[in-house]
Amino acid sequence: MKIEKNAEIIAVGSELLLGQIANTNAQFISKQLAEIGVNMFYHTVVGDNVSRLKQVIKTAQERSDFLIFTGGLGPTKDDLTKETIAEIIGRPLVINDEAMASIERYFAKTNRMMSPNNRKQALVLEGSDVLVNRFGMAPGMLLESNGCFYMLLPGPPSEMKPMVEQEAIPLLLEKFGHNEKIVSKVLRFFGIGESQLETDLEDIIDSQTNPTIAPLAADGEVTLRLTAKHADQDETKRLLEEAEAKIMDRVGEYFYGYDDTSLVGELVKACREKGLSLSAAESFTGGLFSEGITNISGVSSFFKGSVVCYTNEMKNSVVGVSEQTLRHHGAVSAECAKELAAGIKSVSGSDIGISFTGVAGPDSQEGHPPGKVFIGIAITGKQVLSFEFIFAGTRSGIRKRSAKYGSYLLLKELENE
Amino acid sequence: MKIEKNAEIIAVGSELLLGQIANTNAQFISKQLAEIGVNMFYHTVVGDNVSRLKQVIKTAQERSDFLIFTGGLGPTKDDLTKETIAEIIGRPLVINDEAMASIERYFAKTNRMMSPNNRKQALVLEGSDVLVNRFGMAPGMLLESNGCFYMLLPGPPSEMKPMVEQEAIPLLLEKFGHNEKIVSKVLRFFGIGESQLETDLEDIIDSQTNPTIAPLAADGEVTLRLTAKHADQDETKRLLEEAEAKIMDRVGEYFYGYDDTSLVGELVKACREKGLSLSAAESFTGGLFSEGITNISGVSSFFKGSVVCYTNEMKNSVVGVSEQTLRHHGAVSAECAKELAAGIKSVSGSDIGISFTGVAGPDSQEGHPPGKVFIGIAITGKQVLSFEFIFAGTRSGIRKRSAKYGSYLLLKELENE
Numbered sequence: 062m063k064i065e066k067n068a069e070i071i072a073v074g075s076e077l078l079l080g081q082i083a084n085t086n087a088q089f090i091s092k093q094l095a096e097i098g099v100n101m102f103y104h105t106v107v108g109d110n111v112s113r114l115k116q117v118i119k120t121a122q123e124r125s126d127f128l129i130f131t132g133g134l135g136p137t138k139d140d141l142t143k144e145t146i147a148e149i150i151g152r153p154l155v156i157n158d159e160a161m162a163s164i165e166r167y168f169a170k171t172n173r174m175m176s177p178n179n180r181k182q183a184l185v186l187e188g189s190d191v192l193v194n195r196f197g198m199a200p201g202m203l204l205e206s207n208g209c210f211y212m213l214l215p216g217p218p219s220e221m222k223p224m225v226e227q228e229a230i231p232l233l234l235e236k237f238g239h240n241e242k243i244v245s246k247v248l249r250f251f252g253i254g255e256s257q258l259e260t261d262l263e264d265i266i267d268s269q270t271n272p273t274i275a276p277l278a279a280d281g282e283v284t285l286r287l288t289a290k291h292a293d294q295d296e297t298k299r300l301l302e303e304a305e306a307k308i309m310d311r312v313g314e315y316f317y318g319y320d321d322t323s324l325v326g327e328l329v330k331a332c333r334e335k336g337l338s339l340s341a342a343e344s345f346t347g348g349l350f351s352e353g354i355t356n357i358s359g360v361s362s363f364f365k366g367s368v369v370c371y372t373n374e375m376k377n378s379v380v381g382v383s384e385q386t387l388r389h390h391g392a393v394s395a396e397c398a399k400e401l402a403a404g405i406k407s408v409s410g411s412d413i414g415i416s417f418t419g420v421a422g423p424d425s426q427e428g429h430p431p432g433k434v435f436i437g438i439a440i441t442g443k444q445v446l447s448f449e450f451i452f453a454g455t456r457s458g459i460r461k462r463s464a465k466y467g468s469y470l471l472l473k474e475l476e477n478e
Numbered sequence: 479m480k481i482e483k484n485a486e487i488i489a490v491g492s493e494l495l496l497g498q499i500a501n502t503n504a505q506f507i508s509k510q511l512a513e514i515g516v517n518m519f520y521h522t523v524v525g526d527n528v529s530r531l532k533q534v535i536k537t538a539q540e541r542s543d544f545l546i547f548t549g550g551l552g553p554t555k556d557d558l559t560k561e562t563i564a565e566i567i568g569r570p571l572v573i574n575d576e577a578m579a580s581i582e583r584y585f586a587k588t589n590r591m592m593s594p595n596n597r598k599q600a601l602v603l604e605g606s607d608v609l610v611n612r613f614g615m616a617p618g619m620l621l622e623s624n625g626c627f628y629m630l631l632p633g634p635p636s637e638m639k640p641m642v643e644q645e646a647i648p649l650l651l652e653k654f655g656h657n658e659k660i661v662s663k664v665l666r667f668f669g670i671g672e673s674q675l676e677t678d679l680e681d682i683i684d685s686q687t688n689p690t691i692a693p694l695a696a697d698g699e700v701t702l703r704l705t706a707k708h709a710d711q712d713e714t715k716r717l718l719e720e721a722e723a724k725i726m727d728r729v730g731e732y733f734y735g736y737d738d739t740s741l742v743g744e745l746v747k748a749c750r751e752k753g754l755s756l757s758a759a760e761s762f763t764g765g766l767f768s769e770g771i772t773n774i775s776g777v778s779s780f781f782k783g784s785v786v787c788y789t790n791e792m793k794n795s796v797v798g799v800s801e802q803t804l805r806h807h808g809a810v811s812a813e814c815a816k817e818l819a820a821g822i823k824s825v826s827g828s829d830i831g832i833s834f835t836g837v838a839g840p841d842s843q844e845g846h847p848p849g850k851v852f853i854g855i856a857i858t859g860k861q862v863l864s865f866e867f868i869f870a871g872t873r874s875g876i877r878k879r880s881a882k883y884g885s886y887l888l889l890k891e892l893e894n895e
Contacts, residue, residue: 077521087500088494105523116541255552257591275493275496355765369785371778458636
């Protein structure tokens with residue numbers, strides 16, 4: 062469905078302007094509203110200050126016709142949202158009996174004295190649909206005034222989130238009805254830069270209107286969000302598949318998964334499906350790869366563990382890299398990566414061994430610059446492989462990308478099985 | 479000092495309006511600018527849309543005189559920030575040689591093809607102070623036009639954050655001069671909850687005006703930010719020390735460090751100072767502790783490595799935990815924690831061995847509920863210790879807290895040496 066409104070979120074609270082907290086409320090609300098087809102055009106944050114709040118509301122009224130407020134519904138003096146809106150649209154505040162009753166129940170239940178300023182929380186803008194607050198005292202509300210809609214939500218995420226999901230969304234769907242279905246799908250790519258991906262797909266992205274295609278780069282990955290709208294759900298599905306096919310045709314080799322999956326998530330899936338046990342030897346990644354795998358529950362069925370061999374001594378004594386290799390080729394070498402992968406495979410008795418050796422920086426090592434990385438992969442019955450990279454970026458960036466490349470390379474190897 | 483400006487952050491990116499990411503950039507920038515006395519009055523988010531971006535800039539020009547932009551400096555078509563500002567203030571874009579050179583270096587270094595749209599990133603607004611981007615390609619900039627200041631920052635936090643800290647803040651201080659000195663200091667505590675800390679310090683926090691004391695809880699730690707203002711730097715220093723003494727008197731036992739340090743950072747410092755080598759045996763933490771240590775550069779001088787023994791098989795075969803212990807006490811036991819700590823210490827030939835075994839969840843294990851954790855510490859010449867905990871929270875929360883407690887416990891042990 063599509064709600065033909067230009068929406069804007071106005072978050073009220075000085076703590077946001079001081080940087081004490083991030084505006085995660087706006088993210089949550091935007092995501093929820095996007096799913097029912099609301100066009101979100103602006104987010105605004107303003108402090109607990111009446112005159113600036115007024116100014117912000119007036120600006121919003123000129124450019125948007127659906128204003129969503131979060132914060133400033135509490136009992137204290139600096140909670141001004143309701144009062145300010147009431148003044149601007151000339152709508153009185155009236156006691157809401159249901160809200161008042163639930164506030165009284167709350168105090169009875171917690172055996173706390175109800176202070177007068179708590180009554181303030183039961184006030185709602187006259188003529189508004191009240192959104193029940195199941196996890197706090199301040200009710201939310203939705204009302205219309207001169208063709209502009211105002212939705213007021215509490216600031217605490219624990220109260221706001223359930224109110225949006227259980228109260229606001231159903232009410233909006235009921236009020237504004239359905240016509241178009243919006244379906245969105247994320248394609249995840251690795252091993253290709255954002256600008257390269259966009260260059261490869263330029264004509265498709267530019268010509269595409271339904272679905273729209275939006276690239277986003279984060280943590281060395283690039284995603285494409287495809288968003289299709291149509292009254293007929295099967296048609297939206299067809300539109301998405303059509304566009305996806307075109308994209309895969311160009312850059313499919315870098316594709317690894319859909320929506321909220323991750324490289325390590327896909328690797329875990331692949332190992333489980335193939336029933337292959339895995340272990341790792343990590344030098345400069347220092348446990349980053351293993352930590353990522355074990356952050357997923359239930360991996361002990363196939364992940365045996367790893368050795369973080371930060372010194373040559375441990376590479377040799379625990380993983381069994383030969384002294385000759387360390388002496389002649391050094392720890393940062395294809396040979397060492399291969400011996401580490403094969404070594405951890407046999408030490409742990411796994412089907413697969415993966416290894417990481419390289420220079421995280423800031424200093425160079427064995428004459429190699431920061432970013433020089435070797436990844437080794439040993440799979441039973443296959444030749445031991447090593448892959449060489451030169452990564453740019455910070456120490457932690459180099460480590461993270463290396464761990465991701467490990468998952469990516471192994472994933473591709475398993476796909477080719 | 480105080481920068482007499484009304485500041486507004488304008489974050490540009492449709493991904494923010496779709497709720498794909500939260501506007502954490504605005505939080506970071508606000509926090510940094512608050513510390514040098516900038517008044518932040520608004521945050522605005524707008525999509526990758528020229529006409530709406532123009533409208534937002536015009537609105538901002540009317541109410542603010544310091545506009546900070548983040549995002550939209552990238553190489554792709556939907557990166558429009560520079561171009562739009564150039565048009566509005568009538569300032570041409572010119573190639574910045576330094577930026578172009580560093581972009582070419584980047585591609586040379588990573589052996590990647592430079593696509594034409596990357597050149598776009600070397601364009602800066604004529605007459606602006608360029609903010610060097612050490613971790614990406616798009617340079618930032620600061621310029622003045624008709625009494626209004628414009629600061630342009632890249633969107634990716636890994637590029638924006640160091641640019642703000644290392645380039646923007648010093649430039650702003652230099653440009654806008656000083657009057658009152660603001661000095662702020664953070665005290666870090668672990669092992670005490672925020673509410674307990676606040677209760678213990680309530681009267682001090684309430685009565686304190688200069689310095690102000692602001693508690694903040696994050697990742698199981700509590701910090702107190704002391705912020706003092708005075709024309710005389712020595713006086714600000716004295717005010718801070720006075721307040722700190724009062725605080726330490728009450729809750730000093732939970733204090734572990736100042737400002738941006740971390741538990742693991744303090745542990746690294748302690749091991750270096752005492753010249754003690756360290757290694758770890760990690761079961762349910764899966765490498766989290768080791769990853770934290772090795773994320774700090776130069777630790778190979780004392781950190782030998784670790785074994786992530788995710789299976790009992792590896793606990794026994796690689797770290798040498800006895801089969802009897804695993805059979806009679808189980809892997810989640812004080813006995814196993816001790817044998818793991820002692821085992822890794824001898825396997826790696828280190829002075830200190832630390833171990834983590836427990837249940838991360840969501841399922842219970844060996845009859846223990848999620849959150850049941852044992853940490854073992856073996857130090858040469860001292861009795862092997864084990865510590866038992868029951869943590870609440872998510873799988874990843876339990877793992878993180880356990881790794882932090884490991885650093886904390888070992889730190890306290892080394893302090894008592």
